[in-house]
Amino acid sequence: xxxxxxxxxxxxxxxxxxxxxxxxxxxxxxxxxxxxxxxxxxxxxxxxxxxxxxxxxxxxxxxxxxxxxxxxxxxxxxxxxxxxxxxxxxxxxxxxxxxxxxxxxxxxxxxxxxxxxxxxxxxxxxxxxxxxxxxxxxxxxxxxxxxxxxxxxxxxxxxxxxxxxxxxxxxxxxxxxxxxxxxxxxxxxxxxxxxxxxxxxxxxxxxxxxxxxxxxxxxxxxxxxxxxxxxxxxxxxxxxxxxxxxxxxxxxxxxxxxxxxxxxxxxxxxxxxxxxxxxxxxxxxxxxxxxxxxxxxxxxxx
Ligand code: EPU
Numbered sequence: 001x002x003x004x005x006x007x008x009x010x011x012x013x014x015x016x017x018x019x020x021x022x023x024x025x026x027x028x029x030x031x032x033x034x035x036x037x038x039x040x041x042x043x044x045x046x047x048x049x050x051x052x053x054x055x056x057x058x059x060x061x062x063x064x065x066x067x068x069x070x071x072x073x074x075x076x077x078x079x080x081x082x083x084x085x086x087x088x089x090x091x092x093x094x095x096x097x098x099x100x101x102x103x104x105x106x107x108x109x110x111x112x113x114x115x116x117x118x119x120x121x122x123x124x125x126x127x128x129x130x131x132x133x134x135x136x137x138x139x140x141x142x143x144x145x146x147x148x149x150x151x152x153x154x155x156x157x158x159x160x161x162x163x164x165x166x167x168x169x170x171x172x173x174x175x176x177x178x179x180x181x182x183x184x185x186x187x188x189x190x191x192x193x194x195x196x197x198x199x200x201x202x203x204x205x206x207x208x209x210x211x212x213x214x215x216x217x218x219x220x221x222x223x224x225x226x227x228x229x230x231x232x233x234x235x236x237x238x239x240x241x242x243x244x245x246x247x248x249x250x251x252x253x254x255x256x257x258x259x260x261x262x263x264x265x266x267x268x269x270x271x272x273x274x275x276x277x278x279x280x281x282x283x284x285x286x287x288x289x290x291x292x293x294x295x296x297x298x299x300x301x302x
Contacts, residue, residue, distance in 0.1 A: 010263045020039040034073030037081055
């Protein structure tokens with residue numbers, strides 16, 4: 001979708017929103033799949049409510065993009081524009097055991113920055129791509145930890161209330177790859193409360209997690225991490241592997257040879273290829289194990 005209206009363009013400029021016309025979502029997502037649309041980059045949190053009203057007045061549909069690392073976007077010209085937060089400087093401010101982190105901050109850089117200041121707990125998240133906002137929204141986790149355990153406070157744009165709110169950690173429910181945030185809430189910033197740990201000790205934990213990840217996941221390839229959630233008490237990767245589906249392909253969409261719950265874009269896969277592959281694998285798993293796999297990847301197909 002393209003923004004052509006000059007009044008709308010002037011309105012965006014007044015709000016400090018940068019318009020990037022004809023942006024390829026394939027370039028903004030770790031899967032490297034997705035069509036084209038206009039990207040609106042927000043430089044001031046305070047302008048979000050006005051921006052949403054402006055877009056609604058001009059009947060422009062929109063979606064919020066984080067780091068694009070857990071996302072499968074449809075092909076071709078997309079029927080909505082993308083809103084994304086610009087990275088502020090600084091992205092992280094520390095005060096004792098509290099880390100105030102902007103939602104646009106890179107998750108891996110946040111883990112290492114905190115580690116260098118003797119704040120640990122998030123070692124497992126090293127190597128998880130994406131932004132802190134994206135990790136928060138889906139309660140990203142690995143190697144026995146999840147980000148939700150460290151959340152003291154979240155600043156978010158509540159779409160239903162049309163205003164910025166602060167939620168305390170206990171007001172949010174964090175479950176396995178799921179939170180109580182509404183789908184249209186936009187994460188703006190988070191305060192994490194992290195345990196004190198000597199840098200050397202944290203570094204050791206980070207090395208162990210990095211090693212485990214390198215040995216079991218296709219890190220150099222285009223993927224969205226695990227494509228399906230694990231069913232309660234089970235492992236999607238193990239079930240897909242047991243069915244001998246590693247290497248199964250539709251076009252350039254392929255079940256990884258390294259980890260069967262990673263579906264990679266081995267070249268120029270389309271969203272249609274990836275969705276067909278997901279549906280094929282989901283069907284075979286259901287037939288063999290009677291388990292319906294739920295997407296972990298977020299699909300924006302319309
Ligand atoms: N397994 C296989 N074949 C495979 C993959 C896995 O047999 O191709 C087996 C493993 O040998 C192991 C079991 O399945 O016995 C579980 O595998 P793994 O330890 O790799 O963990 P996972 O459950 O597949 C989860 C998260 C990952 C996270 C790792 C490490 C989900 C869907 N996945 O994977 O998170 O990195 O644990 O904690 O919860 C993600 O969320 O995108 C993600 C990659």
